[in-house]
Amino acid sequence: MTTTAQQDAPRVRTRRRRSSDRGVNRAFRITATGAGALILAVLAAVAIFLVIEAWPSISAGSETLAESISWFPEDANLLTFVGPLVFGTLLGSALAMLIAVPLAIGIALFISHYAPRRMAQALGYVIDLLAAIPSVVYGLWGAIVVTPVVQPVWEWLSSTLGWIPLFAGPAANPARVMLTVAVVLAVMILPIITAVSREVFLQTPRLHEEAALALGATRWEMIRTAVLPFARSGIISASMLGLGRALGETMAVLMILSPGAMYSFAVLQAGQQQTIAANIAAQYPEASGLGVSTLIATGLALFVITMAVNMAARAIVARRKDFSGAN
């Protein structure tokens, strides 16, 4: 804490420092530092063990893979096998984010700045409770309730906007397609993004808000000029949390989507895309040996993607350092 200021530090301070880094104090500091280092070790371990277990598949030739794994396509290698899965994962998550982020910001604003105070708290509870609904329940709900409801809507989309490649028809019936998955994923990540954004919105300094209002700003202008800029990094980190969940979401995709392995933007047609996570869960129970190894290799790809996404986000957002309520 005071390494740089050792020379000109007052005497009292130096005395405390001298006695401070001994015995229990030292042990405590080392333990805490060790815990911090352990986080890095865990993350490294995740990568290392995944690589170890994926290695047989990575080092095996494509013929070996195709021969010993029944679901491995002929004349493909590991990269051409993972490629479409990566594409499907990104497409699904991107669509989900497109739907969820604006909606979540709206909801968070509603709770933090529009709803009456007393109601706001209750609404906050509701959203929080829904943030914790297990993904398997969303999967059940998506497969049984949502699919039939959205089918006519997709039908309409494909017939009116079919010239856009994304909505190319014919719309599948039943609607076990990527757009349905994206809608359910959006619902799933909505509460998380909302909860985090709301917390950030509520932390907007009251003075900033009142200053904006005092300058004659409307409520929306106050939000745009005071709340949103203050919360921008919070919103991004909230979205990242949501994106992490969407990228890795398994059960809902597994239970809703008709999988396929193509580089296809047709999100209204069945059997076009598949995500990495759902593919792992689908094949894993009956995989053995090289099959498990290949699935772990795809998991490694997912891990790398999420790492990259998060790192990119971190690079964009300079982390707000001085967040201490005391300062």
Added chain:
Amino acid sequence: MERHVKLSRISRVGTAVAVGALALTLTACGSDDPVGDAAGGDDSAATSDEATLSGSLNGAGASSQEAAMNAWRAGFQSAQPDVTVNYDPIGSGGGRTNFIEGATSFAGSDAALDDEEIVDAQARCLDGDVLELPMYISPIAVIFNLEGVDQLKLDAPTIAGIFNGDITSWDDPAIAEQNPDATLPATAVTPVNRSDESGTTENFTEYLVAAAGDAWPHEASGDWPVSGTQSAQGTSGVVQTVQGGDGTIGYADASQAGDLGTVEVKVGEEYVPYSPEAAAKVVDASENIEGRGQYDFALELARDTTESGAYPIVLVSYHLACAQYEDQAEADLVKGFLGYVASPEGQEASASAAGSAPISDALRTEVTTAIDAIGVK
């Protein structure tokens, strides 16, 4: 100072909550015998056998057998209360591997061992005979959901055309010719298949290869060969997908067909609806694979049979075991359990729980001689 007062209260309350929660969990009495309380005594077999066996028996393999296996395990365990039978539905391939490696005492498999595996399995069985017993026979129904149509008659080339995507509309002449009485709408045909690797798919494609001729250009495989289709995980997934759309058609274990329309399949000159009896019949009409051991009943299923009243789309799943084990207790357990599976009670239990077709008496006689031969080296 006020804070301190508050804080000590927190920790006290926190501890109280934690202890309370723990106590609640510990005192909550759980039971590992749900059946005894709820629906006891539904096994007539319990009285006929003497409870002489004990220990635990481990098997693994095909998930298609899981529902039946649950019934068999429960039935056998209630007859032999000191026995625990475990069955791990890890898939046919994994089951065969585990069995050959000696990790399990028996295996369930949707496919017979191939030539290479037979050699390994004989080594695992102390150079003795390998038992391949076709004791789980399940008809696969071709199910569809089409408004206004309850029953369809189709021949193999038409079914192949539909599933290969060549026939795209329900009022296609190929379908209409065979169903003059039905009013077929111009709805688009949506074929639905299994998305996971499965014995059901393998048996269904085997049927298409054998019976449909040129209309089915793909090879038989546990993975669906056509891409860009509607598909779902597991039998229940397929059933639900077919149910969820209009104009859908799929294939699934007949036991789960529920209220959906089912296709009568053309065999010889007549159309045969699926039934357990018709499924058992095709098994009886099939030949054993040549050149295997005396207790090996691996079948060459007659998919293209023209025998009257036989339903050719069936899934036959085998129980793999050894004729010789090192350990007397293990041998007794395997013998007892497979004996129960082959018995009329066992077959009745799986028919009730999983909708399988009970094996014929002729097959039972054969299988029983093999099971009776199980012993130690």
Added chain:
Amino acid sequence: MTATTASPQPAAPRSDRSDEVRKALRTVDTGRRRKDRAMQVVVYVAFALAVIPLISVAWTVLSNGIERFDWYFLTHSMRGVFGGMDAGGIYHAIVGTFEITLGATIISVPIGILTAIYLVEYGRGSLARSVTFFVDVMTGIPSIVAGLFAYALFAVFFGPGISMGIMGSIALSVLMIPVVVRSTEEMLKLVPNELREASYALGVPKWLTIVKVVLRTATAGIVTGVMLAVARVIGETAPLLITVGVIDSINFNLFDGRMMTLPVYVYRQYSQGYVPCNDASAVCIPEINFDRAWAAALTLILIVMVLNILARLVSRYFSPKIR
């Protein structure tokens, strides 16, 4: 709020002029007002849109699950239950979920809190920066990757095909640690520096200051954070499907053999689908598996809700008022 905007006009020389200013400040030109209204509608609609699926989920689970949700269901396992029998419950799954989650909590809470302490109280320099960075990265680890990691870890040391409860705990703790770190970090940062300085001034060593002053002040917030983290991981399905497997009997031993957990139970029951019920003599319910799936889902949601509400209450009633 309008009161605050209008009030600071004391120094106006003439009263009618101040009225004019007040009026100008209060009335907004129509374009801006229309935009304000439009955004208000957008925000309200956003909320309404979100509420539809939420109500739908809650209603579906409740209406489908309530039928089988009773004491028998909660206190019995699935051992020996097959077909359409009117029997079977989730006791084994509750045991599994409880133990595995507890294991994950025991692993991740000390690590998480210590890491947060390190970041807030000690962390300077490149190690702290990279820890902060990678904790953020870790929040984005997909749950299935965490499951694969636990599988790979045990496969390397114990050979492939192994599965036991503790693997699930480890997978879940990978997901839980960053959540605990982040929430604890935020809470520790909220502790006013004055408290620390007062403690130092009294000659209290730093570690004792952290334990007795900083941590105790932040206790409520930390407990809330931990409970929310537990609620977050208790519903994870995919990692447990991979590591812990399925079983139909009660297994109390976290270190030996498979365990059932509630989310996996829901998925298993769902994927078993309808029961044929060919035997007219026995009691047989065709949709029993779906009923059990919904009832288990209801149980799971109730557990998560209780955890959330408790967490809320803790933070509401026990946290020191800082603002």
